[in-house]
Amino acid sequence: MSTTLRIAVPNKGSLAGPAAEMLREAGYRQRTNGARDLVLRDPDNNVEFFYLRPRDIAVYVGSGTVDVGVTGRDLLLDSGSPAEEVLALGFGGSTFHFAARPGTAEKVSDFAGLRVATSYAGLLETYLAERGVDAAVIRLDGAVETAVQLGVADVIADVVETGTTLRQAGLEIVGEPILKSEAVLVARADGARPPAVELLLRRLNGVMVAREYVMMDYDIRAERVEEASALTPGLESPTVSPLHREGWVAVRAMVPRAEAQRVMDDLWAIGARAILVTDILACRI
Numbered sequence: 001m002s003t004t005l006r007i008a009v010p011n012k013g014s015l016a017g018p019a020a021e022m023l024r025e026a027g028y029r030q031r032t033n034g035a036r037d038l039v040l041r042d043p044d045n046n047v048e049f050f051y052l053r054p055r056d057i058a059v060y061v062g063s064g065t066v067d068v069g070v071t072g073r074d075l076l077l078d079s080g081s082p083a084e085e086v087l088a089l090g091f092g093g094s095t096f097h098f099a100a101r102p103g104t105a106e107k108v109s110d111f112a113g114l115r116v117a118t119s120y121a122g123l124l125e126t127y128l129a130e131r132g133v134d135a136a137v138i139r140l141d142g143a144v145e146t147a148v149q150l151g152v153a154d155v156i157a158d159v160v161e162t163g164t165t166l167r168q169a170g171l172e173i174v175g176e177p178i179l180k181s182e183a184v185l186v187a188r189a190d191g192a193r194p195p196a197v198e199l200l201l202r203r204l205n206g207v208m209v210a211r212e213y214v215m216m217d218y219d220i221r222a223e224r225v226e227e228a229s230a231l232t233p234g235l236e237s238p239t240v241s242p243l244h245r246e247g248w249v250a251v252r253a254m255v256p257r258a259e260a261q262r263v264m265d266d267l268w269a270i271g272a273r274a275i276l277v278t279d280i281l282a283c284r285i
């Protein structure tokens with residue numbers, strides 16, 4: 001039997017719930033709601049899950065003590081660990097921005113000589129160094145928006161999701177986004193990809209495709225099938241099957257979920273009927 005694959009999963013914070021849900025959808029065993037196990041075995045899949053702080057996951061993966069892990073792209077870059085992103089997972093999205101009181105600065109080069117507070121010091125130091133900006137980086141653990149009010153910093157660099165926290169602290173975004181982040185699967189940068197990792201990647205990809213697409217079926221007159229196929233090209237090519245009713249065909253294609261209603265309207269307008277949309281439960285593409 002091959003060696004057990006070790007996977008690190010966030011134990012708390014905004015990535016923990018969606019990460020466990022995605023792994024469950026991919027057919028792996030996960031902790032039941034509210035459980036606080038630090039390790040969980042999934043003998044059917046020959047996998048062991050380690051529930052760790054999201055900030056630490058890239059460090060464990062980089063050291064080789066676990067094979068792969070789920071963390072944020074921002075946390076991976078901040079860690080400076082020899083781990084690399086192998087798959088973006090489509091959840092936990094956020095944008096990392098500079099913010100300050102109005103009138104403090106307009107662009108990054110204005111930060112020279114100022115104090116910038118953040119809980120992503122590694123990421124920030126690299127960013128400033130790459131642009132040759134000499135600012136003092138103040139390392140904080142969280143609630144960095146308050147640092148300006150308390151006089152500890154002039155500027156902050158932090159995750160912005162809705163912008164509510166910034167507004168409440170009287171701050172506004174300065175300059176371009178520093179980084180767009182989302183949850184990612186990470187593996188050791190120099191490591192070979194064992195078959196178990198390839199299998200995990202295929203399963204996670206399958207979950208993402210099943211979430212992003214729906215299956216669309218409809219009937220249409222044969223002479224309009226080219227037009228219809230242009231509206232529903234599918235991933236490679238739509239399936240067209242003969243119907244018992246003369247002059248008509250049945251078409252089946254995957255359609256992006258977000259476009260399903262518009263595509264149905266367009267199909268209806270060219271004479272398609274019996275248009276049905278169904279969820280894709282799982283897939284391997």
Ligand SMILES: Nc1ncnc2c1ncn2[C@@H]1O[C@H](COP(=O)(O)OP(=O)(O)OP(=O)(O)O)[C@@H](O)[C@H]1O
Pocket residue numbers: 012013014015054055071072073074075092093094095142159160161181182183
């Ligand atoms: N609104 C958000 N606030 C913070 N992090 C977010 C948010 N939305 C997505 N993320 C992502 O979640 C990861 C941070 O997760 P982490 O669990 O460390 O922080 P958290 O969600 O703020 O939890 P906590 O504050 O309880 O430590 C980062 O990759 C970050 O980009």
Ligand SMILES: O=P(O)(O)OC[C@H]1O[C@H](OP(=O)(O)OP(=O)(O)O)[C@H](O)[C@@H]1O
Pocket residue numbers: 141142143144145158159160161162163164165166
């Ligand atoms: O743009 P918003 O929707 O307001 O979200 C962004 C805020 O949410 C997170 O803080 P969190 O609540 O996790 O507290 P923390 O700073 O202590 O981590 C993040 O650090 C920002 O402060």
Ligand SMILES: [Mg+2]
Pocket residue numbers: 142
């Ligand atoms: Mg937080």
